[in-house]
Amino acid sequence: MAHAPDDHGHVADEDRRDILFLATGAVGAVGVASAVWPLVDQMNPSASVLALSTMEVDISALEPGQEMKVSFLKAPVFIRRMTEEEMEKAAAVDVSAMPDPDPRNPNAAGLVADVNERLIDPARGIIVLSGVCTHLGCVPLGDGAGDYKGWFCPCHGSHYDSLGRIRKGPAPENLPIPVASLDGDILKLG
């Protein structure tokens, strides 16, 4: 509580402490504000960082039945061009009876893991998958491997079909569809 100065103009000790406390608090607030700004500034990604977070792949050489594996952000990505026969077989399976009926595709939320929801380009049979097993993160073998002619993860025996859907083994989910877009023969990841 503030006290009136005494006859000699002196302020009580209690009031001096209040004044000192307020002054220290103001300096502290300025210090915090100037310390936070550089951190916020550093969190805005530079153009070079943004460029690293996307990648373009030319898929023009991919024939039906062929597969490519690329590394994007230090993780494998599978790109495959399915044959007509593979697509017909994949479409004939009852998705509701599969271990994971979810398309695991950010562009097909709420739908089921059917051909149109798994392929980035159903007309040409192009599928793009994250190449990391959903069990413990190993990289499955491709080129029609496993009991379902898709990908096979030998460490604990997870079998994925030609659409990257888990069909047998301990993996709980389908191989995820990464963020990607296709413009003609140029596939953009990220």
Ligand code: FES
């Ligand atoms: S990590 Fe794929 S089956 Fe274990």
